Amino acid sequence: MATKLNRRVVLAMAGASTVLLAAPLAAQDDTLRLAFIPQENPDKLLGDIEAITGWLSEQIGAPVGGFVTIDHAAAVEALRNGNADISFMGALPFVLAEAEIDAIPLLSEVYRGDPSYTGRVFVRRDAGIQSLADLRGRDIAFADPISESGYLYPLAEFERAGLIDRPEAADAFFGRVFFAGGYQQAMQAMAEGLVAAAGASQYADLLLTPEQQSQVTWIAESDAIPSHVVIARPELDVGLRTRFVDAMMMLNEPEHRDKLRFLYGPDGYVRADPAAYEGVRDLARRYGLLK
C-alpha cells in the first residue's frame, strides 16, 4: 500500500486509533478490498498490509488492496457501503456487525491450537482469595466495558456463581469496579495490589513480568470465547470470497506460515462456524449491546 502517513496521523493512531489513516480504496469491481483496524504499531501495520495484500493478490488472481480504518464502526461502515469487502475483528464487534449489515464470518484465528480463548478472574496468590465470593466488597479492575474476555465473560462468571443477578448488580457486589483501559493495565493494578482482582483474557498474565506472573493465579474461567474473525460483506461475489478463504487457509501450510505475522500474528486460521458465536450473541443481548 502506497499510503504515506504524516507524523501527526501516526501519533494519533498510536494513541487510540481515532484518525482515519487512509481513504478507502476507490471502488473497483475486480479489486478485493481489505479493511484493517489498527493495533499497536502503525508503521508495521502499513508494511504488513502491503506484504499480505501482494501475496493474496498472487494467490487469488485478482487485485487485492488494503486500508486502515479508524475503528470497528468505520470498518463496518466501509463494508456496508461497499468500500471494503473484508475486515478483521473480534467476536463481539462481529455479532454487532452481523446484526447491522448481515456480515458473514469467514475465518477464525487460531491461537495455541484453538479458535477460541477464555476470560479469567485473576488474583494475587498471597491475597487469600479462593473464590469469586471472596471478592464481595473488594475492588476489581476490568479491561474495558466492551471487551469480551476483559469484562463481559469474566463478569458473567459472577452471575453463574449466583453472586449477582444481572450485570448492573456488579457495582453493588464489588467495592469498586474499574475499567483500567486494557488487559495490561488491569493486570498490573491487580499485581501491584491496587485492586483485589482483575478480569482479563486467559493469557493476560503473560503481559506481566516473569516475577509477577509467578505471584498471580486465577480463580474463575469463562466459557470459550470465539477468537478474532475475518468477515465479509454479504454482497461480496461468492467466487471471490471462496478464493480468498482458500488463499487464507494456505497460510496454515508450513511454507506460508511466516506470512501470518502480517495478519495480527495468529498461529493459523480455520473456517468460521457461525454457530460458534451464539454465546456471544446471547451475552451481547444480556448486556444490552444487541437487541
Added chain:
Amino acid sequence: MTLRFPALLLAAFAGALALSGSALATPAKEAPWLPEAAAYRLTLFLGNLEPLPWDDVEAAWSEPHRNSHFSFGALARLDEDSDVKPDKLMDAITSEDRHAVFTEATRLIALRLEEELDRAIAAEGPATAQRAVREARELYRAFADGIAAADSEASKRIGRAWLELASSAGSPGLLGAGTTPTSTEAMATARAVISDYLADNYLPDTFTTRRTLSALPETAVLSGRSVEVPPSLPPGSDIFDQDPLPLLVLNFEEQGIDETDLPLVAYGDMLFDSAQIFGSPARDIGIACSTCHNRSDVNQRLFIPGASHQPGAIDVDGAFFNPIFNDRRDDPIDIPSLRGLRFTGPYGRDGRFASLRDFSRNVIVNEFAGEEPTPFMLDALVAYMLEFDFLPNAMLTVDGRLTSAAPEGARRGEAIFNRPFAGLSDRSCASCHVPDANFLDRQAHDIGSVAQVYEGARAGALDTPTLLGTVYTAPYFHDGSLPTLAAVVVWFDEAKSLGLTEADRDDLTAYLEAVGAADEPYEAFGSENTAFRLAFSELTTFASTLDTLIPQRDAEHILLLVDTVAADLAADASTMSNLAARPDVYALAKGLEEVGAAVRDEDWVAAEASWSAFKSDANAIDERAF
C-alpha cells in the same frame, strides 16, 4: 474499543518495569516506550556515564531509539503534537551542562504529562479522553520506578488515580452500543492527585544537584534519605537470547556422559548462567556470562546504549558495570565466541590473559563488579568452559583440510589461503590461521586493524581468532567493523596488497564460508521440544549438584545455586508453551527455595528432605515441562 489480545500477548511481555528489578537471567520484553519518555530514560542512563557521551544524549532526543516502535524521535513528536518546547533542554545539551539537562528534561516530561492530562479533561468524548489518559500514563512511566522506590504509598495513590482516570474517561462503545459517558468531575479529582505530586517533585523551581541521575522524586532527594532506584537498562537495550538459538556442543555430552555425573562441570554451567556472581548493576538486570556468550557462542543482538556501538558489541570496562574499572575509553569490542575455548588461549582480544582462570576472575570482579569468587567457583567455571567444542563441520577434516563436501569454489579458495603473499611478508593466510591448529596460532599480531591511539603506539596487536564457526558470528574484526566474510577478504586484499582478482576474492570467501560452516548451527525446537524444555533440563541439571553439595554441608555454594536456579525456574515458566503446567513449575521453584531456607537455618535434615521432594516433583512433571 475492543481488545485484540492474542496477537499482542504473543508479541511481548509488557511489564512496566521490565529489564530491571530482580536478578533473573530471563529478561522481559518491554512494552513500547513513547519517544519522549524513552528519550528521558536514555538521558538519565547516559548522564551517569563517565565520560558523558553528549552526542548520544542529543541523539536520544533527535532520533528514535534503537528498535523503537516509532519511526521518529522525541523532538519531532514534540514539534508535531505538543506546545511544550524543548529549547532549554537542547541548549543545556549543547552547553554540556549535566544538571541543567536533568532539570530541563524532567520538566519537559512533567509538562508533557500535564499537557495530556489537560487534554483528557478537556476532551469532548470518551475516545479522545481515553487516548489522552493513555498517553499521560505512558509518560508517567518515565518517573514510575523512582516514585515506587522512594514512596510506595504515593506510588499506590497515583496508581489508583490512573485507574480512576481511565474509568471516568468513559467508553466510546462499540458500533454505537455500550457507550458510557465521561465523568469530568471524577477525572479532575483523580488528575489532581497526579498533578499535585508532579508539582512537588518534578516541577519544582529548582532541583537538587544529583550525583546519580534517576527519576527519584525531588522531595525524596531533599529528605536526605538513602533511596536506591533498582538499576534498569534504558529503552533500546536488548539482552535477549539469540534467535535462532545456537547449538551448544559440549565435549562430554557428545561422548554420552551425563552432566549430572559431572558435578563440578554442572556447577560451572550454573555459574555461567548466574547473574548472582556479578555485582550491581549487572546482577540486578540479569546479566550473566551466558547473556553475551549464550550457548558458548556470540549473542549478536546484545545492545546496551552507551556501552555498545552496534549489536553484538559491548564495552565491559566502561562506566556502567563497574565505575572503578572504567578505563574512560570508548572502545566496545565485538563479543567473541567461546567455542573450542580450550584451544583458543591466550584470552581477551589481545591475548592479555594466558590463564582462563585469571581471565574469568577478571570478568567477574573487575568487569562486572562481583565479589571475589571462591576457588571452587573458578574451578567449576573453567571446568565447564573447557568442555565447549567447535561445531562439527562435514566440509572439514580434523586437520583442517576441505572434504569432498565442500564446493568447488572453496577448493580454489583453499589454495589461495595457503599461498604465500608478498604483502603478508611471504606468509599465507594459513600461517596465522593454521588449519591443523583450529585455524589459529595462539599469537597476537598487529595487522593494522586497530587505529593508533597515540603517536608511536605499539598497541594494535590482537590475538589470532579461529575461523571455525565464523559463518554464524558476524560481524568481524575486534570492533565488528566488517559485516561479512567477503568484506574481510576485501579488507586483507586492499590492506595487504594481495592482488586478488574478483574470482580469487569469491573463491577465498567461499573457502572461509566452508571453513566457518557447521552441520547444525542451531537448536531445533518443536511443539514439545521447546526453549523452556531446554531451560528446564539445564536448571534441573544444575540443581543436581546438590547431591554433592548437601552431603558436604557447603552452605555458601548451595545458596548461590538455589538462589539462581529457583528464581530462573520461576521466571522461565513464563516462556512455557504448556501453560497448564506453569503452576507445577512455580511449586518446583518454591521447593528449591525451601532447600535454601533450610540451609540458611542450618537445618540439614530439612534441606535433605526438601531436596528429595524436589527431585521427585521434577521427575513427576518432566513430561509436561515444555
